[in-house]
Amino acid sequence: MGIINKLKTAIGLSRLDNSLDNTEFKAVFNTTVEEYAKHSKFFYTVAFAEVPAYNNVVKKWDDEKKGEFVLFLTNVIKNNYLGYNRGVKKESDEFQMASQMIHNLFRSKLKLSETIVVTIYDSFKKNVPEKEYNKMYWWPLAGFYKQIENNFKPVEAPVAILEILNDILRFKKDTNSYYYKDQIKLEEKIKAFLFANQGNEGSIKPTYFVGEDGFQSAANALLDQQKEEDRKLWYKLVTLAQKATGSKPTQKYLNEAKAIIDQLGADKFKKVTQEWFNQVINLKETVTTHTQVYNKSEYTYNITEFLTSLNSEAIKGFVWMSSWFYDNTTVQTISKLAERCFKKIPEKGPAAAGIGNACLYTLYASKGLDGIAQLSRLRLKIKQNNTLTLIEKYIDEAAVKLGISSIEIEDLAVDDFKLKSHQLTYVFEEYTAVLAITGTGKSSLKWFKPDGSEQKTVPQLVKDKFSAKLTKIKATQKQIDQTTAAQKERFDRMLRSNRTMSIEYVKEKYMQHGLLSFAINKVIFKFSNAQEEVLAIFLNNQWVTVAKEVIDIDKYKAATLWHPATSSTNEVKEWRQFLMTNQIQQPFKQAYREIYLLTDAEVNTRTYSNRMASHILKQHQYVTLAKGRNWRARLIGAWDGGDQDTAQLLMPEYNLTVEYWVNALNADDEFNATGIWNYVTTDQIRFVNTQTNDLIALVDVPPVAFSEAMRDIDLFVGVASVGNDPTWSDSGGLPTYRDYWQSYSFGDLSEIAKNRKEILQGLIPRLKIASVASIEDKFVVVKGKIRTYKIHIGSTNILMEPNDQYLCIVPDRSKKDNSENLFLPFEGDNGLSVIISKALLLANDDKITDRTITSQINR
Template identity: 60%
Template sequence: MGIFDKLKTAIKGNADAGVENFDNILQKTREEFLLTSSYFYDPSINKLSVYVDIVGKWENSKKIDFAVYCIEKICSNATERWGGPHNRIYEENQLRFAYIKQIFRSKLTIKGSDLKRIIVAIYNGTNKNKFNFQDWSLAFLLNQFSKQQKDHSVDQEAREALTVLKKHLESTASSYLEKEKTKLLEKIEDLLFEKEEGNIRSVLFLGEDDFTPVANSIIEGLQDRERFLWYELIAKAQKATGAKPSKKYITEAKAVITDLGTDKFKKTVQELFTTLINLKETVTEHRHNYSGAEYVYIEAVFLSSLNTEALKGLVWMCSLFHDQQTIQTISKLGDRCFKKIPQKGPSAPGVGNACLYTLANSKGLDGISQLSRLRLKIKQNNTLKIIEKYIQEAAAKHGVTTHEIEDLAVDDFKLKEGKREWNVGDFTAVLHIAGVGKSTIVWLKEDGKEQKSVPVVVKNKHATLLKKIKDVQKQVDQATSTQRDRFDRMLRSNREIKLEYFKERYVEHGLLGWVTNNLIFNFIGDDITIQAIRSKDKWITATGDEVNIEQYTQVSLWHPAVSTTGEVKLWRDYLIANKVLQPFKQAFREIYLLTEAEINTRTYSNRMASHILKQHQYVTLAKGRNWTARLIGAWDGGDQDTASLLLPEYNLRAEYWINALNADDAFNETGIWNYVTTDQIRFINTQTNELVDLIDVPAIPFSEALRDVDLFVGVASVGNDPTWRDSGGLPAYRDYWQAYSFGDLSEVAKNRKEILTGLIPRLKIANVTTIQDKFVVVKGKLRTYKIHIGSTNILMEPNDQYLCIVPDRSKKDNTGNIYLPFEGDNGLSVILSKAFMLAADDKITDSTITSQINR
């Protein structure tokens, strides 16, 4: 006789007791439910008076009798959970399922014999394939039971029941419930485990992914006591649910970590997180045949849902620590988890959100600094809202603005004037910021002479300090890039600060002092404002006059949109004459002033309308500039979108209308349109939600919004793609490609033209290079070439034959030694690279280019 037959024989129960009463309860429940709804799909009965006043007040044993009654009735007259005709039987069974769920999830004392009755009623040999464990709310039942068995082993009756349940779960295949089934089996294993002193059950990572084997080998490689405590931590981590941990969760985790030892915990958790940071997605190709056709799709898996919960719990536990290494690792992990998997989304958003929580709740401001960095890298709109919320909460907690909290959070890395020194044995290491995201480490001997590489003695005897120096270098490079982008966006706000704050937080700050060194600032007094730039600890105007800034009280970043053309030209001439490199475009920033046409249209601008953009590229650019934008596709409501940019300092929201370009079924395998067309730009008052006349929009937000949109068009337009026409593109829209590729110059291109006009005469190719209208004209040895200053596309004389040259991003930019007054215009570098190459066209060896030139 098998174990299941023994259970049936052992359990008689009182099958008929109270059945008539239970039938009456169900009838009353149905009548009351119909008073408010006729929809019986997964009904809720917890607020019905039948439950509140009668069933909910029953004693424990009667509730279990009623649950068993419901199970047996369902099994006797239903074939499946949701299918079949929606008749009286269906409606009553849905109410029975609802009662089972409500009873199992409410406070209930369950003995071993009770568990036996319930399991036997469910798996009675006739209905085992009709319903799954989730239909019976078994997770709720076992949660109740396990809480009551926390400190002792289960009795024999419960053990037999759990063994039957385990057998049925293991024999059931249900891919969409795999996570829930695995968790339920883990709970059963925990209940069946003999809880005796010195007997420790191993708890490891459960998910089916590439992280599990590596992570489990790390845990299994620990010493016994350490490994046993990690089993406890993993079990705790696997219970991580919700958006943030409870105080109880963190307290319980802290007790185990304290027992383990903080350093040991950090060492192992760092190893686990580093494994995940370096983990690549597993890509599987699936093929299916349907109606004679083969369909292929690619599935990319990074982290299973089971391991997502476990890692989320471990990340939460790290909110107990506030050291640089932990915060840096959590930030890197968050960055990795929000990395997008094509056609799927963020790799592991659950773990990523846990990283944001931990950074926001770390002591001090290092975590906020990392949130500020992530805000500039992450593209998902909902994630950006979470980061913004955390930064606002931190600002409110410290009684400062969000700008100020981000200022305060910037580490100076003990830099002085962009440098830091370490004494390492007989050598001195000097870290020097060389540019945005770039720094160098120079090794000096005792006599001050430079050592070309890291000294061998330093590698051998000072490896720990060497690693620390290199880590600082990475952090400095990361910080200069982050702060450059932050100050660039700050130009939108026209923020004013006090002079003393400016000197303390910017000028005298080790890192921000370098970032702001070549920027132009407004110094504001009672009745005068003057612009100045720092040069060798002095403040100089565009005409070279020295300024005593102490006579001014307020400071702001200078924006060329609110200056005259003459003032802007003076600053541009000053930068070029003194070879000043700005970290982003400030003096040479494109300015967008209101046109006559926009005054006439009054509430909207068509300046950036009627362009064809590559949708994925456009959305990535928009999100990178802090716009809210989404991908649209061939589904209901997927034919248009409105990208928007909040400008809170002005109570404005800029909007850019986007429409799907439905031509030749130009969408990818997920239904997302390959191309979109552009429409109007508008401004909305965020307080009244009304359209604002363009003439009433301040110059700075107007110029900045249009500058962003010009960037989207300038980069994502199909007119910029030299291969679009030849590779097919959209035949009906080739005229647009031709018009954009060689048409009028945008503001960005006009700016390039101005820079090139002053730059080309100083280049080696000056004698064969000129600027003519919209083109940089290069006279090569074989032909003459016209490089369009906007699109960077090329025509060849005498017949304006198109020359297709695709820039090789893997090759080093050969314009690196050419002085440019700002960083960040890739198009300018492409034009110069092409000009240098074409000036020596007789030395080109690439057959894809020479075949066109010699045609």
């Protein structure tokens, strides 16, 4: 800073130096502090509108005098720093008031001379508190730079001003600082000013991704690989992307981007941005270990980072710009990017929520319905409550624009992939490939030779000449699998609503749809008109009743997905037997759906149910399950108000909200490192009228709504209960609550377990171990060579005869599902698979080699 010292000597700054002891400044400052103290005890953020001395005196000074006042305030800050650090009230208030005054003065456009600007900066450097000396950003340098920008054009800037700017660039930035992003943004502005000063005014300054993270180097390398003329346009786009703030882009922002993209070319834009997006999709979090000394003790902690906020903002900008495009590749990439960015980082939250929200906006704003289809898919994938609310808002807004319901727009948005009979056929000269849906989330890709025989591997001709086409086919297969899986979940939830549709609508949107017809042809519908209603399923290309009577659905006006809670026990049994006899595997539980009817105890308690009360659940698992079923639930912890929560399910079709109360299990300090309780206990279930906010008597709750709410909660208990964990008791658990574990592990069967028992009664006789396996009450009993075993049908835990000794076997998730080659009338029951696996293992207990198991058996 030699040039500044020379300048000070040349022009003489004695008048300015004396201003540090200016009695007028002292009086105004003291009055300001006194006046504001009458309005507030705290000076963290000062509302200057409430301070007459500032408004009537300071604001009326000329700009040069305001600049001199800034010099005075820097001295106030320096003199009160120690008191502020120690929490001394008077010194702390004066320190904060002086700091707030400088910030406020710098927000206005001041006309300052070179002399005053140089002197202010010199005062900043001299008055940095000793401990903060290497942190010049402690001062409001962004506001100070704004004054330089306001008063000096880059090409005419004096040498001293340029020296100040270069000096700021030399200061080390703290990457862990809360203000790091602001520091980098200031640095980029200064570089742009200096770039223009070097005779480049009007030229395009090279602009890169500036955040230091795993994305930066590869992204900038890709920029450098572009042609020189294209690079200039990319610099403009990066500059614009870095200005992406707020929750949505303005139309002006999008139009500005579009103008640059048009010059560059849409294909070039999409190629580069999609490569960047894929880099983020595949980016891994980095974990750094930090050590801090406090009170002579050393503390070590980890910080997990994904993207810097600077690069997140820039990527968000490019995601917004992509809303101009609606091709399949763009929509799919944006959807994958959203899923990655909402993936949770433990103890931190979503990896990059800002980018994720931008993706949701872009999917909503893109032309056509492909974006809405992806929002529908993401709604089933993402667990965060606020994100789900945003997705639902976008789907609702899109539906309003088309004048239809949100359910209808989701129907419209499902891609049929041009499937014919649930297949796609591709021709490669003399070879043929057939892509076919085989199940929910499953499909096959088979190859056929010129003579029509099947070939097990991809033909060499296809690999050599059609590799790009093959890649697209595999991408289509993946999309089809994702769509069938998502639609299974959507139809499953549709059973909650008891939605009635016209026959014409069902035929057009479901039965004639290339993809949805695969699921619809396996579910039972209730068809009705003014005279009658009938239940029917599609079998052998015709609609038939449970008695296999063929019906003409065109004679009916309406159709509803059948819910077994609306039928008699005998009718439900008949349909279950029909599925077994005709080997029909439904994509979700319908005929075999668990049914929950009102009990006498619930009639007596009137407005609440204790059916699912007094259970101990693993909190994280419970909350994840609840969110997965579209409930609003939150983690509770060891903080004020963190001892209880009410999970809620909105059922707008019935004007109901279902509530499930849980309480923290505060025993033996059972919370994790972030204070989240490991376990919760369950309490009442209530139904609330959303229009009146009154409790509803349980007898007045519609049967389908009641059954579906209870089914969800039974799932939460059935999966998250500590009684399902075979290792919980042995690994310590909570000693006080081991009786609960024992009673749940081997107690009465829930509705889910009763359903499982019914399936096992038809399944076990078809197993190779049928001669040594049977069902007795709550157990599958297996007679091994060494001992006899009782596998509980609910918890899947095991007791060994003759003394009911507990046998701990932890399921190996990596092994093959032993039920996958057995016919089941519905897809997906992990507990059933575990029971079958254990039964097959224990039937041949003399061949078990795992010592952790044999040591228990032979004990």
